[in-house]
Structure formats: C-alpha cells, structure tokens
Amino acid sequence: MPLHGSRAPAVVYRVIDRCHDNAVDDGGGKRVVPEALPLARTNAEARLFLQLQPCPRCGSADCVFRSTVVTVDGVLAGRYRGDCPGCGTVRTYEFRVPDEVLPPPAGTVRFGADIPSELMDPGVWLWYSDICGSRVPADADTLDEQGRRAARHALATALAAVEEVLKFLPSGVERLTRSACTTERGRAIYDREPARLTRTRLEAVRDAYAQRLEAW
Ligand SMILES: [Zn+2]
Numbered sequence: 001m002p003l004h005g006s007r008a009p010a011v012v013y014r015v016i017d018r019c020h021d022n023a024v025d026d027g028g029g030k031r032v033v034p035e036a037l038p039l040a041r042t043n044a045e046a047r048l049f050l051q052l053q054p055c056p057r058c059g060s061a062d063c064v065f066r067s068t069v070v071t072v073d074g075v076l077a078g079r080y081r082g083d084c085p086g087c088g089t090v091r092t093y094e095f096r097v098p099d100e101v102l103p104p105p106a107g108t109v110r111f112g113a114d115i116p117s118e119l120m121d122p123g124v125w126l127w128y129s130d131i132c133g134s135r136v137p138a139d140a141d142t143l144d145e146q147g148r149r150a151a152r153h154a155l156a157t158a159l160a161a162v163e164e165v166l167k168f169l170p171s172g173v174e175r176l177t178r179s180a181c182t183t184e185r186g187r188a189i190y191d192r193e194p195a196r197l198t199r200t201r202l203e204a205v206r207d208a209y210a211q212r213l214e215a216w
Contacts, residue, residue, distance in 0.1 A: 037077055038119060040095035041112025042102055043067065048111065048128070049119040050080055050093060060086030069097065095119075108213075109153070109160040114167060122168040122176055122197060123186025129161035133209065140216065152216050159209035166202050174199045 040046035047065070054061045065082035072079075072094055081092045102113060111117070117125065135154040137143065143151060168180050176197040181187045190197055 036073055037075060037094055037096040039098060040078055040119060041098050041115070041117070042104070042110065043078070044104065044109065045111040045117065045119060046078055046080060046093075046095050052120070052124070052128075053093075055084040055086055055089060055091060057089045058084060058087035060084055062086070063091055065091075065093075070094070107156075109156040111160055111164055112167075116168045117164055120164075121180060121182045121186035122165045123181040123189035124183060125161050125164040126196065126202075127185060127189050129158045129165070129205075132158035132161060136212075148216075152213070155209060155213050155216065159206065159213060162202060162206045162209060165197065166199070166206065169199055169202075 040049070046067070050063070050065050051061070055063060062085050063082040064085075065080040067078055067080045070077050070079045076097045077094045078097050079092060079094050081090065083090055098113065100113070102110060104110065116122075120128075132154045136151050136158070140148060140151060165176075168176055175194075176190075178187065178190050178194070180197075181190045195201060
C-alpha cells in the first residue's frame with residue numbers, strides 16, 4: 001500500500017538535492033541529509049534562483065511560484081510552489097529563512113546580507129549581472145517613463161549582482177579560484193575570462209554601475 005495514499009504525485013526539489021553527496025545512511029537504509037535546507041537570504045534571491053531553474057521534467061522555464069512560510073524539521077523555511085505550464089509537474093522548493101529578514105530597499109536591489117550566496121555561485125552572479133547590464137540602454141533620453149523605470153531597475157539589479165560576486169572574495173584576496181564556481185554555467189564564465197573575477201575588475205564594474213545609477 002502506498003505510504004501517501006492516492007494523492008497526486010508531487011515532486012519536491014529541496015535544493016539540497018545538489019548536496020546529497022553529504023547524505024548518510026542512518027542504518028535502516030533511510031538517507032538522512034544533514035544541514036537540510038540552503039539559505040535564501042531574501043525573497044529576491046530565492047526568486048532569481050527559481051527563475052534560473054528549468055523544469056527538470058520538460059525544461060520549461062515559465063513556472064510561476066507562490067511562496068508561503070513553513071516549518072521544515074523545526075526550521076523556519078520559505079516554500080515556493082508552482083505548477084509547470086509545460087508538463088503540469090508540481091514543483092516545490094524550500095529554503096531556509098535568515099534569522100534577520102532584510103526588508104527590500106526602496107529604489108535599489110538587494111539580494112542578501114554580506115555573506116556569500118548559498119544558491120548561486122560567483123560565475124552565475126556575474127553572468128546575471130552582465131545580462132541585466134546589457135538591458136540598460138546607453139541613452140535614457142529616448143525612453144518613456146515606464147522604460148526609464150525598467151532600465152533603472154535593470155541597472156540596480158546589475159549593480160546588486162556584481163556586489164554578490166564580491167562577497168565571495170575573502171578580505172584581502174584579489175582573485176577568485178575556479179573552485180568557487182560550482183555550476184557548469186559559473187565555470188563557463190570563469191573559463192572564458194578568469195581575469196573578470198578579480199577584485200580590481202569587479203570593483204571597477206561595480207563602481208561604474210553605481211555611478212551610472214546615481215546619475216540616472
Ligand atoms: Zn515541466
């Protein structure tokens with residue numbers, strides 16, 4: 001008899017699937033995963049992570065997720081659930097919630113406090129920063145009000161994302177190592193131009209974005 005009766009199958013992707021190498025056998029054949037949930041420092045970070053995860057069954061990237069706060073194994077967690085429009089799979093992701101919740105700042109973008117992301121590696125943050133930066137037109141004068149708002153948000157997001165890359169660099173360290181990039185996408189960015197993941201270059205990019213944003 002199935003353990004869960006006749007309920008429709010739902011797929012729960014605790015992002016810890018990536019960490020299953022750490023799983024241990026409890027002696028009874030059951031896998032116990034220590035340090036279960038990865039931290040999502042803000043809702044913005046969790047939503048960006050989800051946006052970058054295609055449906056594992058059909059590859060669609062269009063899932064709309066709704067979030068609730070739940071308790072998982074005694075830990076406060078954000079649960080994001082959505083129905084894949086491509087194949088109908090119920091996709092659920094759970095993240096640990098930080099002890100101190102950062103409110104979204106007005107007029108800028110912030111993905112988290114000053115600790116490195118547990119959801120995305122530095123290469124992915126740089127890749128995403130580049131994408132957002134490329135959405136900012138050189139000439140703002142031609143934009144209508146809505147276009148200006150969108151462009152300003154893209155610029156603020158590009159700035160916040162490059163700040164995320166810098167959080168991976170320990171104080172006094174100039175260069176990120178390739179091993180800091182734990183995903184294929186992150187390593188591809190690193191391999192293309194490792195010099196971009198140095199403090200000097202990253203700070204220059206950050207300052208350029210910050211100056212443009214100030215002048216916007
Ligand atoms: Zn799907």
